[in-house]
Amino acid sequence: MTWDTKLIEKANEIIELYPQKRSALGPLLYLAQEKEGYIDDDSVVEISKLIGITEVQVRSVASFYTMYKQEPTGQYLLSVCKSISCEINNSRELINNIKEFTGLANNETDEDKTFTFEEVECIGACGGAPAVQVNYETVEGVTPTKALELCKYLKEEVPKVIVADELQEKFGGVKSFDWGIEDNSGTSSTAPGFQIIGTAEEK
């Protein structure tokens, strides 16, 4: 789908933040990620026009970074960490449980577009290993059993906005550190929730 005026306006606002247009490429790709659930070819064309580089240059950059998805994603992107601290704290079992529940292998999306599952490298939650992100909202100290409950919750309750604090309270355990501040912000897409790209949402 091509971009409507509103989105192009947003894109131009982002471009304004940078001394050179091309710097806005990353945030603009997130706009596409939010809109389509992945970096579709039409968005690549739009972005290439907006910042004045070729389509393949946009694709080249987009495909370098793992958070810009090249295939459509489900409503919930489940990213389970398998790096060292999580690996030695039994992230394998957690991964197996999620795979079994969703029926998905690494980097797959289910047919009804509910879940996309991926095994990821370190997400900076080593003190709360094993850790999971749902749409880049971190949940720490997730046991294999809690992981199943998390999946069930997402499938059955279908929350619109994913908020780390809420998931942590329901399904998390040991944390990397005291989160302290109460927080209701999150995201409702597979792009990270962030004000500048307009993806930050309050529950």
Added chain:
Amino acid sequence: MKETLLLTKHMRENPEDSHLIDIYEKNNGYNAARKVLKENNPGEVIEEIKDSNIRGRGGAGFPTGVKWGFLAEDQERYLVINGDESEPGTFKDRILLERDPHQLIEGIIVTSFASNISKAFIYIRGEYAKPARRVQDAIEQAYEKGYLGKNIFDSGKNLDVVVHLGAGAYICGEETALLNSLEGRRGEPRLKPPYFPAVKGLYNKPTLVNNVETISSVPWIINNSGKDYAKLGVEGSTGTRIFSLSGHVNNPGNFEIEMGSSFGEFIDTFGKGIKENKSVKAYIPGGASAPWFKGSQLDIKMTIDDVADAKSMLGSGAVVVMDQDTNLVLAAKSIVSFFAHESCGQCTPCREGTTWLEMILDRIASGRGRTSDIDLLLDVCDNISPGLSWPPKMTTICPLGPSAVSPITSLMGSFRDEVESLLPKKVLINNE
């Protein structure tokens, strides 16, 4: 042994609202920035930082004051804060971003003043969406107060700060790769020379790239003094540092301490010992790139130089503890896989070598290894990092490739039996 709270003091004292500008200001916040902009000239600030002897907290440990002094003259200069914390085991920047964003912003204001910079970027890894939101909120609060934007603190100086979200690439923690990423390019490290950021950085302009923790330390140094800071810790590793402790400990977390105590003491005091009272088989002293120490080496002191003398590095300050029952082949494979996954692909040895190492380790771990695999592993490592020495020599542009070698040399150096036990026994045939 106890914590010395400089950077984490405010957040500890105000656990629920340390992120709000009013609370931060009530606790002496923004006074360092205000003072510097009113009373000092840039040279004085740089001197103060030099006096503190603070070394970069990103991993390489370069003296910060010296780095500031190197910045080339130009009309257009940039400050880029490296918040791409991705080294496995590390989560210290996350707490600073999430729980005390104003401390960082104040550090940015002082740093920008010292280096005559009017545009700063905070590059935060994309997976840190929540910390990035906090920082963005804090920036908006600071703009409202007139601490950012035009004529900040009525000083006549301007400063704009933009938070830029990464998108899943560990290599962007390497400063030149980060700059490429910020320019909307593939996060591939640049060649040094000629692309030293202080001379040819962002948009080929002189650029200061500093870690979140480093810049978050700046307000304390200004509020107190460089000399006071230098009194903390030990020579060569002054001040405090936030260590991230994870793995098989009872109490993982971030702990701010003066450098100089031993790892064993640190793990016991803050980690509250090993889960299920097990013993330590091995531990990583400074993030996944660092060579491992054995459980028998817990008396090594936590300073940049002591760790270097013991042939590893304090790196990003991430201590990962592995207990007696850890399958170290799988642990090593996890780390090698990490680097293979994160290799940018520019240099042949890293692109091809890390994946090959992963394949061989996978074979060994799953019982399909060959007796010749140990030699092969080591030789492939040698072709990435000639001589397998420490600090590593490299056949690559950046240290990512050699980082993948660390766990293997550690494994082979101290735990070779564990690998050999997975391989078929050598059969001696008498040919005569």
Added chain:
Amino acid sequence: MSENIKFTVDGKELEGQSGELLIEACEKSGIHIPRFCWHKRLEPVGMCRMCLVEVETPRGKALVPSCTTEITEDLVVDTESEIVTKAQEGILEFLLINHPLDCPVCDKAGECPLQDQTMAYGPGESRFVEEKRHFEKPIPISEVILLDRERCILCARCTRFSDEISGDPLIEFIQRGNKTEVNTFPNEPFRSYFSGNTVQICPVGALTSTSYRFKARPWDLKKVSSTCNCCSVGCSIELNTSQNKMLRILGEDNEFTNQGWLSDKGRYNFDFLHSENRVLNILNKSEDSFNEISIAEATVKIKDKINELDNPNIKFLIGSHSTNEEYFVINEVANYLNKDKFLSRDSSNVYFSDDLLFNGYFDDEYSKAKLEDLDSSETIVVWCEDIKDNLPILYLRIKKAVKNGAKLIVFGHTNTAIAGLADFYFGKGIVSNKFDLIVNPSEIEDLKNNTQGKKVTVIAGKSTVFQKKESLDKLINYLNESSELKVFNSFSKGNTFGALQNIDEVKGLNEFCNEFDNDAKNIVFTVGVNPVNSSHFAQPIKEILISSDFVVSMDLFINETTELADLILPTTSLGEKEGTITNMEMRVMKQNKILPAPGSTLSEWEYLTAILNILGGDVQYRNENEINSFLVKEYKDQQQVATFDNLNKPSNLFGVINRKEININTKDLHEDTFSLLMVRRLYGDSSTQINSPSISMLGAERFIELNSETAKKFGIKSQFGNLVQGSNSILINIDINEFLPDGLVVAPINRRGFENVDPSKEFEITEAKNREELSVN
């Protein structure tokens, strides 16, 4: 300024220039360091790591890539130490673990740097037992190029070329790490005028040309150096043949001209040599069909015809593909027929087939430019026909100069393709839609500030046949007075400058049409030209040829022009004849022969001397070399004349600059109205291109360009439409180009369907509903 410095390599003391890269400095001293990604015309990236060497540093020996390390005084380098050799072997092993073993069927095998360096520096065997990386083999990424990603070693030569050199980055790295591949964007093929260069610089068989695929083994190729004649840049090339077939053309690195690069037209426009449509025997028209006759019969026929017509007007319509030697003989024959034999006329009778020919700036008051002057120019000013399409390698040189800091000033409206590169683009408001300079050049501040007292190179020529010379004069004379000016006359076609140098007086097509006397008896010789296909004068010329009493055409094909001839003399082409050509710098360069003349074809000079002889002239040239020895006498500089011997000296392999008197006699066109700007595109419907299968489709698209305001006036909203003029209607793609001024519509002159469009008459553009309508029709 760079200075001489001393450094040590493998114990030998060497000298080099400061700032020079170690790999290059070593190469100059005969020490070869293996490499894949490094290429001397591209920015170094230090990626493949093959060129690692050890240097001594204060902290001990360090491995550094020699392609990114500049030499410094007293640098000590080891290129053969144990650690270096081990590293090189290691790199090769890494490169080979995922490289397929399909060398037997790989075009590159035999001239493959990966093969060669594996032989020289690599491991003898593989320790890799896992599955290699797999990709679909090979995928077409354009009409002329195939990509085999399995073979790719990710050296980034192709991606850097397209980004840095040609400026059309349509091929890029996709994914990262071990999954990295080179690719294009879906539905956005690698459609670049310069794409073939990436095939040439690919160090493995990842990029291959469709035209060469599976055609030969490199060791079976016969090779000769020559000079491309596609445009007047005169790129140095290497012709590769096997079994008397031209199989490939490569660019040679001539520092002064093409620096290794070629346009795809120059590279791939050769299959026509072996086309079954080529005329291989002399054809004589009787009734409405052609029959084959011998050379003896043909010359007698010409002689008889001249005698029979009793003092006819004999005119020569010549093209740009002849050699200097051939032009020299044309001149002799023309002179003989007009002056010596009949003594009745003293005016010249040679007409050059280029719509944009005008008198040029050849007087001594204008300094002549060389291509290397672009490198040292502070400002480059362009006002001429589209450079990217007509002088593609000149475009690359301009792009390079701009990258190195030269200012570029472009006057509209034909060079919109380089407008993005320009510091200043002077379109509407400065240049009228009729190509008059509306503003006095001295009043254009940005022009003044960037040229006054500065080193300036101007590329000047008519942008359209309708342009008045006076408008160009205003600009050139202003620049000539106010700056250190060097001038390129932008005559773009092949060996135009050779024709101008070797023919006493050259006139244009306008003169040809005006001077034609319908009441007289007329004989016309056409030599390698097809104006009836793509010229503003196509229609009148066609009528002239039909009404002439006798038309002799020398050419390769039966085409729109030669089909009107009474006699077709089949000629030779690139690689089938020897001679010199003169490029736009007046650099004289050698064309060499590597193929036999096919069938009964002869070179133009052979026909012409035969004709001259039968008419009573007593010239006996036995070969090109003899002709050359006569023509060089008129070069101004007799110290360094462009004889074959001289040009074959190593010191002159790049050609020698030498000038002759140039006498062009043309007048501006009188028509004042024109509504359509017809421009020549790189690819079109020339007989050679449509008979070269690998590139024949590249000139097929029919399109017009206009700005959105003009589109609105025509009421066009879609991308497709019809160009309608009288009963003539052409289906077209409509491209919006905002650099064009309101009201100006641009159309290609050398595309099928446009030959009957009259740019001086009104036209309409109507919308086509969709692409289907476009393709169905």
